[in-house]
Amino acid sequence: xxxxxxxxxxxxxxxxxxxxxxxxxxxxxxxxxxxxxxxxxxxxxxxxxxxxxxxxxxxxxxxxxxxxxxxxxxxxxxxxxxxxxxxxxxxxxxxxxxxxxxxxxxxxxxxxxxxxxxxxxxxxxxxxxxxxxxxxxxxxxxxxxxxxxxxxxxxxxxxxxxxxxxxxxxxxxxxxxxxxxxxxxxxxxxxxxxxxxxxxxxxxxxxxxxxxxxxxxxxxxxxxxxxxxxxxxxxxxxxxxxxxxxxxxxxxxxxxxxxxxxxxxxxxxxxxxxxxxxxxxxxxxxxxxxxxxxxxxxxxxxxxxxxxxxxxxxxxxxxxxxxxxxxxxxxxxxxxxxxxxxxxxxxxxxxxxxxxxxxxxxxxxxxxxxxxxxxxxxxxxxxxxxxxxxxxxxxxxxxxxxxxxxxxxxxxxxxxxxxxxxxxxxxxxxxxxxxxxxxxxxxxxxxxxxxxxxxxxxxxxxxxxxxxxxxxxxxxxxxxxxxxxxxxxxxxxxxxx
Amino acid sequence: xxxxxxxxxxxxxxxxxxxxxxxxxxxxxxxxxxxxxxxxxxxxxxxxxxxxxxxxxxxxxxxxxxxxxxxxxxxxxxxxxxxxxxxxxxxxxxxxxxxxxxxxxxxxxxxxxxxxxxx
Numbered sequence: 345x346x347x348x349x350x351x352x353x354x355x356x357x358x359x360x361x362x363x364x365x366x367x368x369x370x371x372x373x374x375x376x377x378x379x380x381x382x383x384x385x386x387x388x389x390x391x392x393x394x395x396x397x398x399x400x401x402x403x404x405x406x407x408x409x410x411x412x413x414x415x416x417x418x419x420x421x422x423x424x425x426x427x428x429x430x431x432x433x434x435x436x437x438x439x440x441x442x443x444x445x446x447x448x449x450x451x452x453x454x455x456x457x458x459x460x461x462x463x464x465x466x467x468x469x470x471x472x473x474x475x476x477x478x479x480x481x482x483x484x485x486x487x488x489x490x491x492x493x494x495x496x497x498x499x500x501x502x503x504x505x506x507x508x509x510x511x512x513x514x515x516x517x518x519x520x521x522x523x524x525x526x527x528x529x530x531x532x533x534x535x536x537x538x539x540x541x542x543x544x545x546x547x548x549x550x551x552x553x554x555x556x557x558x559x560x561x562x563x564x565x566x567x568x569x570x571x572x573x574x575x576x577x578x579x580x581x582x583x584x585x586x587x588x589x590x591x592x593x594x595x596x597x598x599x600x601x602x603x604x605x606x607x608x609x610x611x612x613x614x615x616x617x618x619x620x621x622x623x624x625x626x627x628x629x630x631x632x633x634x635x636x637x638x639x640x641x642x643x644x645x646x647x648x649x650x651x652x653x654x655x656x657x658x659x660x661x662x663x664x665x666x667x668x669x670x671x672x673x674x675x676x677x678x679x680x681x682x683x684x685x686x687x688x689x690x691x692x693x694x695x696x697x698x699x700x701x702x703x704x705x706x707x708x709x710x711x712x713x714x715x716x717x718x719x720x721x722x723x724x725x726x727x728x729x730x731x732x733x734x735x736x737x738x739x740x741x742x743x744x745x746x747x748x749x750x751x752x753x754x755x756x757x758x759x760x761x762x763x764x765x766x767x768x769x770x771x772x773x774x775x776x777x778x779x780x781x782x783x784x785x786x787x788x789x790x791x792x793x794x795x796x797x798x799x800x801x802x803x804x805x806x807x808x809x810x811x812x813x814x815x816x817x818x819x820x821x822x823x824x825x826x827x828x829x830x831x832x833x834x835x836x837x838x839x840x841x
Numbered sequence: 842x843x844x845x846x847x848x849x850x851x852x853x854x855x856x857x858x859x860x861x862x863x864x865x866x867x868x869x870x871x872x873x874x875x876x877x878x879x880x881x882x883x884x885x886x887x888x889x890x891x892x893x894x895x896x897x898x899x900x901x902x903x904x905x906x907x908x909x910x911x912x913x914x915x916x917x918x919x920x921x922x923x924x925x926x927x928x929x930x931x932x933x934x935x936x937x938x939x940x941x942x943x944x945x946x947x948x949x950x951x952x953x954x955x956x957x958x959x960x
Binding site for chain 1: 860864867873876880883884887890891894919922925926929932933936937940941943944947948953956957960
């Protein structure tokens with residue numbers, strides 16, 4: 345019995361089966377410990393899968409021994425491994441730090457249910473990443489979405505409820521669009537397996553339904569991935585969710601949908617549809633550029649800390665899409681690296697926000713005065729992650745922006761324009777991060793607020809600091825994510841040929 | 842001939858109409874329950890599309906019987922898929938209604954514009 349061979353299945357099954365068991369762990373703190381242990385185990389599985397695919401090979405797994413394309417297939421390649429690291433890493437870091445913050449925001453009696461929903465989100469997200477057929481992606485997408493609605497609405501803030509309702513409506517429309525697209529492709533090719541689909545699309549005589557399907561799938565997934573202008577559900581959902589849920593979801597939830605979008609388009613459509621790479625570029629690039637500029641501009645004038653960072657997330661999704669829309673190996677590699685680095689930076693920033701929220705009830709910027717005296721370590725971690733978000737050399741964010749600029753320069757005559765846009769938006773990021781730094785370090789504390797040095801709980805602070813250090817570590821030693829991103833990009837472009 | 846061709850796609854026309862009716866209700870209605878009803882209509886349209894495409898003319902249920910040869914079967918796979926999608930739809934609706942209940946508890950209304958005005 346070789347356990348290693350079953351890792352792709354275990355990656356999904358471990359959190360999925362643990363979720364209902366966690367509900368039973370009623371005694372104080374046990375549910376948290378159980379969920380964290382499961383998350384750590386998932387992370388360990390993701391790491392060992394990554395080590396197995398580091399040399400560029402793909403692990404195929406047939407559920408129940410039924411060979412693809414008839415059985416349900418799972419597959420893990422470099423791109424999925426990178427995504428698995430992001431998802432399981434974000435979930436593990438958030439859960440390790442979560443206990444003090446969750447204890448404060450969610451009543452003890454409901455905590456087992458909350459952690460159970462958390463594991464369902466985790467299992468859905470990793471399921472999307474490892475699934476090799478279109479319909480299972482839909483099912484896992486719905487598992488993760490339904491559970492994440494529960495997580496977001498789980499906090500004490502009543503404004504989360506209308507926000508989650510909006511997310512539910514838009515998320516369901518997105519998933520249904522995706523389902524329509526998959527149905528149309530199935531109608532024309534008779535298969536759901538992505539690799540098989542790619543092979544058979546070339547034989548389709550009447551190509552129109554496939555084009556319609558491409559449209560439905562792209563729009564549906566763009567809705568889920570919060571691509572501008574389909575991002576309207578993001579700011580409220582991230583702002584009013586419990587802080588630790590924001591850490592988890594902001595780091596990986598929308599990126600997984602973007603991952604599916606990129607993978608679907610490159611693996612299935614681009615190889616056989618004439619001029620599809622051009623259509624994809626012409627569709628995605630304007631949206632990416634608008635997203636980067638508009639969302640950064642919104643962030644510059646936003647007064648609430650969490651909402652500001654949520655707007656910036658929409659801009660970062662724009663960067664990832666921009667890299668993918670260049671349709672080149674280096675562009676895709678920049679995209680994949682940015683997926684990883686942005687998760688690090690934004691995860692760290694929201695962790696620091698969770699620390700701040702420990703002392704500040706109101707997270708509007710003008711209420712945060714004197715935070716640096718009160719919570720010096722938190723503020724230091726915030727600044728490091730903020731620098732990484734801007735893309736200052738020596739931090740992880742710099743690596744992906746550098747790659748993106750390289751990719752833009754090699755993309756043709758309008759490359760300089762793209763470089764200008766990336767630079768302008770980075771300057772905008774300097775502005776909005778500076779606004780927060782100013783509030784934390786230079787503003788006077790609001791009246792009748794006694795300044796005492798009282799940091800966030802050690803558990804929360806340690807993880808925040810660790811993520812901040814990782815932002816620097818991956819800025820100086822970016823080999824592992826780069827290697828994964830490069831072989832992911834090579835695989836995708838090979839699929840597109 | 843043209844008309845017959847159009848009528849031949851009757852189910853797909855109905856699919857498109859139901860889909861847009863549902864989407865319209867989701868976008869235009871302010872009452873949250875009505876939005877969810879629209880969402881359900883929107884999802885049922887997709888069920889119709891899947892069920893339509895699995896029908897093979899003259900096909901029966903895919904059960905192999907002794908002594909029968911050259912039988913034509915309808916495709917069972919889309920039905921299985923859509924069974925899953927129906928389950929997903931039901932759970933989404935249930936969760937949505939639960940959210941509406943909690944919204945009603947904390948805001949005292951289920952009209953979207955009043956909720957937006959409340960905070």
